Amino acid sequence: MLMLWLALAALPLPASGFSFEDVIDKARALADESYQAPTPIPAFLRELTYEQYQGIRFKSENSLWIKSDARFQVMLMSPGLYFKHPVVLHEVDAEGVRPITYNKTDYSYTNEELAKRIPADLGHGGFKLTYPLQGPDSRNQFLVFAGASYFRAVGRDNSFGLSARGVAVNTGLPSGEQFPSFTEFWLVRPDAKSETMTVYALLDGRSLTGAYRFDVRTGDNTVMDVQSRLFIRSDIEKLGIAPLTSMFFYGGNTARPRGEWRPRVHDSGGLLVHNGVSGEWLWRPLLNPKSLKLDYFQTESVQGFGLMQRQTNFEDFQDYGANYHRRPSAWVKPKGDWGKGRVVLVQLPTNNETNDNIVAFWTPDEPVREGQSLSFDYSLKVGGPSVSGGDRARAERTFVGDGNRVGGGTVEGAYRVIVDFAGGPLKDLSADAPVTSAVTAGGDAEVIEHFVEFLSPVNRWRLSILAKPAEGQPLALRAFLKNEEEAVSETWSYDIPADNDILGEAR
CATH class of the missing domain: 2.60.40.10 (Immunoglobulins)
Structure with missing residues (x-):
């Protein structure tokens, strides 16, 4: 009996019973309440330039688990610029759930006058995960959660490029797009040898709420097993599941803008769709249209879709600063049968490379109505252009x-x-x-x-x-x-x- 007790004592303790069901319950209850938009940060922080925001730098020595041997570490992010409201962060471990407090001294500031104006209780804008991808002593950023429901990931040899989102609502419609936000996160502390880290997230928006679980592992590619539970507050004309957002300015298939010397400028070159019934792999090169362009690809039991960057040589772009040849591809693979629906490609006009003008997602054929509860599970693999696993030329x-x-x-x-x-x-x-x-x-x-x-x-x-x-x-x-x-x-x-x-x- 003593040996059994010692063996049980050596196992990790549960985190006070905290689980995905707690997040689901919170999202379900929130859907019964009227929507309250997140409290915005002060105007001067929302109006920062890109350079000014980059001058607010988290000190890596203050990473969340820096004193442990865990391969996964967490760097915190300040609100500002695109990240217009704070999010609530929690740490989950064997001792329970506790808040991750904001401390402005965790950051360095290139502009002292700006630093003086930042409130001591500003809150977190998001977080970055690091992992030793380039060697045992390295801490390489590979996953970022920040801004509405956006998150970005890379594989070992990538530079950051396209983004994923928790959900898309009415993207490309004349009624206007809604941008639900992840408002609260729970970061489960991994042990020293763990190769997987779990993140829970609560989503809130005008027309829906949601609970998410991300089981993350990284290496040559970053793979996230995603569980999502959505609770519909009001009818949604076009619900986008597993949306991907990217940039396409021009490529080999388009005219080159006057004055441009680079052969191509894009984060992604095309959309790939694997249809479940026909088995067809369909490739659609991207465009920078002169007006909004919506394309629908009918699927039944879709097997996967993604935005891909197939040009991976420096000579394809000739841009040593942007490194477009290192931008990742992303592949969504549903778990279970999502049923009948369409992969939607939204392409917006842009006159420069700073605007994300491409969105791709899956939308169900069945209407999405107030009071519904929906479940969509999938894996998201981010890395080189082979992440789709396709066997066709x-x-x-x-x-x-x-x-x-x-x-x-x-x-x-x-x-x-x-x-x-x-x-x-x-x-x-x-x-x-x-x-x-x-x-x-x-x-x-x-x-x-x-x-x-x-x-x-x-x-x-x-x-x-x-x-x-x-x-x-x-x-x-x-x-x-x-x-x-x-x-x-x-x-x-x-x-x-x-x-x-x-x-x-x-x-």
């Missing part, structure tokens, strides 16, 4: 040009479209393999020609398409490669808006 590059000039063709009003495929079943084929293309156009558009050739210098297969849209209409194309009669590539899907700069003038 990938559409690596898309180029679009005039179909009525040397190298393009001799058809006025047509477009020459080039798509390079590589990897998957194409990888080991000989140059004379019978690879052909299947190409279709939507509406009254005409596919004039298409053919495939092997590019031996780069070991890629190039699909060349000459197509012409109907007068004043966009050009919608779909294509994939076949080896004899077997599909060997993703389905490349592309939409050239009628109003574009590719032919030298708006059409």
Whole structure:
């Protein structure tokens, strides 16, 4: 009996019974109350410039578990600039749950006058997780929770780029988007050898509340197993599950803005969708449209979707400051059957690279009504472009040009479209393999020609398409490669808006 007692005593103690159910209960009760927007921070902090906010720096020696041997450490963040209201932070361990108090001396300030004005009870703006990714003595930031329901992650070799969110509400609708916020977090202290850390979060918004559990592990990629429970306060026209937000200014498939010398500028190059019923892997290169553009991809039992950065060489961007070639890809993989729904791609116009203008999420076909309780569990993997696990040849590059000039063709009003495929079943084929293309156009558009050739210098297969849209209409194309009669590539899907700069003038 004594040996049994000693063995039990050596096990970690439960945190006073605290669990995900406590967060769920809190979210459920909150949904029965009228919405109260978070109290904003003082105006002078909301109006800081980016440089001024960067001058408020958390001292790493004050990290939450710095005196322990835990691989995971927590750096705190000040409110300010984009982070316009404080959040409540708790630490959870074997001794119970206790608040993580704010202390302005945990920070250094490059502007002493600004430091004097910061209230002693300002509160936390968010937090960053660190882990020894680059060696046992390193503390590398790999996950940040800050701003509404946003969070950002990277893998071992990435720079920060795209963001994820807890939820999206009415994104892209004329009624205006709502931005629910994570208002409270519980950080579960891991032991020294743990490779997983758990974070709980409470979400509050005008039309819904939510409880979230994130089980986080990192390495070459960062993987988060996410459990979400949503409680609907009022009808929602378009509910976005597992939203991803990114930036696309221009790429190889678009005209380069006047004066720009870099070949591409984007955090993500395309949307990838894996449909559960058909098994199709669909690739949609991104655009910077002249006006709001919404695309819907119907799915039944969706198997995954994500925003991907497939150009990973410095030469693709030539920007040593922004390091766009190191920006991560992100892949959402549902757990269980989410049912019928659509992956939505929202693309907004932007005239620079500082605005996130791309959003992708899954939305259910069934209406979302007041009083409903919804559950969506999924994994989110962030890292290199292989995070999707797809086994088809990938559409690596898309180029679009005039179909009525040397190298393009001799058809006025047509477009020459080039798509390079590589990897998957194409990888080991000989140059004379019978690879052909299947190409279709939507509406009254005409596919004039298409053919495939092997590019031996780069070991890629190039699909060349000459197509012409109907007068004043966009050009919608779909294509994939076949080896004899077997599909060997993703389905490349592309939409050239009628109003574009590719032919030298708006059409």
